[in-house]
Each structure stands twice: as C-alpha cells, then as structure tokens.
Amino acid sequence: MGLEKLHPFDSGKWGKVINFLKEANLVTDDSIVRAQEAREDDLLVVHTRQYLNRLKKHILESFEEWSFVVATITEIPPVLFLPNFLVQRKVLRPLRIQTGGTIMAGKLAIERGWAINIGGGFHHCSGDRGGGFCAYADITLTIKFLFERMEGVSRATIIDLDAHQGNGHERDFMDDKRVYIMDVYNRYIYPGDGFAKRAISRKVELEWGTEDAEYLQKVKAHVEAALDEVKSDIIIYNAGTDILYGDPLGGLAISPQGIIERDEIVFRAAWKHQIPILMVTSGGYMKRTARIIADSILNLYHVGLIDTDLAIEEAGST
Structure with missing residues (x-):
C-alpha cells in the first residue's frame, strides 16, 4: 500500500531472492517448500498472551494500544492510523508466515542437514516484546519446537552475524544452558541491550566501518572456536546482509563478495562438525x-x- 516507501526495509526482498534463484535454475516451484503461517497456539510456545493481544484489536477501546505497538515495532508511524484488519493482513500475517517458515525449516534442517528460510531472523523480538522490525521471535520458537518435538535435539548454537545485536533470542535464552549464542555486531548501533549481552556465550563487538579482511578473519576464528567449544544438535545461522558497505543501518563496510565468503565459512564449519544448519536472512536495508x-x-x-535436494523455504514473498 505504499507503506514500504516510509521504511528502509525492502519489503520485496524475499520474492526477489526466489526469482533470482529461479532464473539461475536452482529452484522451481516444485522444489520450494512453502511456509505455513504460524498459528496463535504456535506463537504461545514462546510469546505471552498479553504480548500477542497487544498486536491485535479485541475491542474498540484498545485501538490506540494495538496500533501504537505495531507502529513502534515496524517503525512506520502511519500504521498507527490503519484499521486492524489491514495491519493484520499487510503487516503481521506476512511476518507470521515467515515465522512459520523458520519453524518448518528447523525440522527440515534436522532431517536433511541444511535448510534456508528466505526470510525470518527476527532477532530483536523476545517472548514479551517486539522491536527493530521484529514482531515474532522465530529463532526462539524454532529452537523450542525442536527441543520439544524432535528426538535427539537437546542443544542449539545460534550464530548471529547480522550487524545488530540479537537481543531478542538472548533475552529468551538468558538462563538456558542448552543454547550457545555467538553474536558478531556493530557495538555502536541499535539495540545496545546491555542486559541481553549477559546471555552471549561468544561476543564479538565490531567498530564502525569494519572491512572484509578483519571481519572474515574474526568470523572464521570465532565460528570454529564456538563449534569446538560446544557440540550442538542444530545451528541457527542469522545471516543478515546489513553488514554491506553503504547499508543505512548497519554501519559496517563488507563487500558483496565478503558476504558470500562469510556464508561459505559458516556452512563449511557446520559440515566439518557435522551439525545440521538452518539459515535465515534477517536484516539488510539496500x-x-x-x-x-x-x-x-x-x-x-x-x-x-548444499545440494539439489532443496530445503529452501519461500516465506514473505508477497
């Protein structure tokens, strides 16, 4: 509805990725696993009912509350004035589909060794709060679903390489020793959540304008060290592209080739350690x-x- 023009995020990013992969003959409609929308009972595995209620209108008097919450999370002020059915259909439902995609991809990763959700990575959302464009805690949900429903999955490693600190899943797993968190981020930007940093097992804080050579050396060294330190049953890889040079929100200076090399480093480490890996695409604002x-x-x-037995999830491509 034109709202994307008020927001730095490219809302067509996910569909464009799928189209590029189709053009390269890597995927077809038959080889894409389509994401299913996360239902309320799914979301309640992590989110409080109070938080979910704040995202929707039950009675007229709650108009200001739900609209303010969603407008704040998405950082699009005009959302404040939209009818709830439009907010649900155009803003929150696509995010629930991406959340369902991450949960589905977690199961596929365990079964096949890898999966990629073209979407997801809402790492600023925790069980009782959203923020930074993130309304649902898909990383936390996926790990909890795997722990509860997949036999043999009892430890998880989160490798968060988005430019921003992943404070949402950090708050959710603050006291959960089953989850090892490695986070590499620009120390000077949002969210600066000092409390959440206490949950990070391996913290790598970067300076403004960090470039390829230093960045890739640190990623490789710390990913290897993290996987040597703890033997997990699943890796959740938050592969934000807001580390790209010129990104208006990331503040780093990584080249396109640097991003490609970074992803290869993480996947090679996962294969070396024989750990299934789920990749989500997270932030990226160009x-x-x-x-x-x-x-x-x-x-x-x-x-x-990755092989031709594809486990790529299409989520949020509307």
Whole structure:
C-alpha cells in the first residue's frame, strides 16, 4: 500500500531472492517448500498472551494500544492510523508466515542437514516484546519446537552475524544452558541491550566501518572456536546482509563478495562438525541485498555445501 516507501526495509526482498534463484535454475516451484503461517497456539510456545493481544484489536477501546505497538515495532508511524484488519493482513500475517517458515525449516534442517528460510531472523523480538522490525521471535520458537518435538535435539548454537545485536533470542535464552549464542555486531548501533549481552556465550563487538579482511578473519576464528567449544544438535545461522558497505543501518563496510565468503565459512564449519544448519536472512536495508543473498546461495550450491535436494523455504514473498 505504499507503506514500504516510509521504511528502509525492502519489503520485496524475499520474492526477489526466489526469482533470482529461479532464473539461475536452482529452484522451481516444485522444489520450494512453502511456509505455513504460524498459528496463535504456535506463537504461545514462546510469546505471552498479553504480548500477542497487544498486536491485535479485541475491542474498540484498545485501538490506540494495538496500533501504537505495531507502529513502534515496524517503525512506520502511519500504521498507527490503519484499521486492524489491514495491519493484520499487510503487516503481521506476512511476518507470521515467515515465522512459520523458520519453524518448518528447523525440522527440515534436522532431517536433511541444511535448510534456508528466505526470510525470518527476527532477532530483536523476545517472548514479551517486539522491536527493530521484529514482531515474532522465530529463532526462539524454532529452537523450542525442536527441543520439544524432535528426538535427539537437546542443544542449539545460534550464530548471529547480522550487524545488530540479537537481543531478542538472548533475552529468551538468558538462563538456558542448552543454547550457545555467538553474536558478531556493530557495538555502536541499535539495540545496545546491555542486559541481553549477559546471555552471549561468544561476543564479538565490531567498530564502525569494519572491512572484509578483519571481519572474515574474526568470523572464521570465532565460528570454529564456538563449534569446538560446544557440540550442538542444530545451528541457527542469522545471516543478515546489513553488514554491506553503504547499508543505512548497519554501519559496517563488507563487500558483496565478503558476504558470500562469510556464508561459505559458516556452512563449511557446520559440515566439518557435522551439525545440521538452518539459515535465515534477517536484516539488510539496500535494494541490492536480494541479489547478494541469491548469489550467496548459488555459491553454496556450486561449492557443494548444499545440494539439489532443496530445503529452501519461500516465506514473505508477497
């Protein structure tokens, strides 16, 4: 409805990634696993009912509350004045579909060794609060679903390489020793959540303008060290592209090739340690990020780290 023009996020990013992969003949409609919308009972595995109620209108008097909450999370002030049915259909439902995609991809990763959700990675949302464009805690939900419903899954490692600190899943797993969190982020930008930092097992704080050589050296060293330190049953890889040079929100200076090499480093480490990996695409606020994500997935295929038995999730491509 034109709201995307008021927001730095490219709302067509996910669909563009799928189209690029189709053009390269890596995927077809038959080889894409379509995401299903996360239902309320799914969301209640992590989220409080009070939080979910604040995202929707039950009675007229709650108008100001629900509209304010969603407008604040999405950082689009005009959402404040939209009817609830439009907010649900155009804003929250696509996010619930992406959340369902991450949960589905977690199961596929365990079964097949890898999966990619073209979407998801809402790492600023925790059980009782949203923020930073993130309304549902898909990473937390996926890990909890795997712990509860997949036999043999009792430990998880989160490798969060988005430019921003992943304070949502950090708050959710603050006292859960089954979850190891590695977070590499620009120390000077949102959210600066000092409390959540206490949950990070391996913290790598970057300076403004960090470039490829330093970044890739740190990623490789710390990913290897993290996987050596704890033997997990699943890796959730939050592969934000807001580390790209020129990104208006990331503040780092990584090249497109640097992003492709970063993703290859993480997947190679997962294969070396024989740990299933789920990748979500998270942040990235430039029009060219869709092409880079697609190029990175194509590279993973060409170097043999993913195969043609595809477990790519299409989520949020509307």
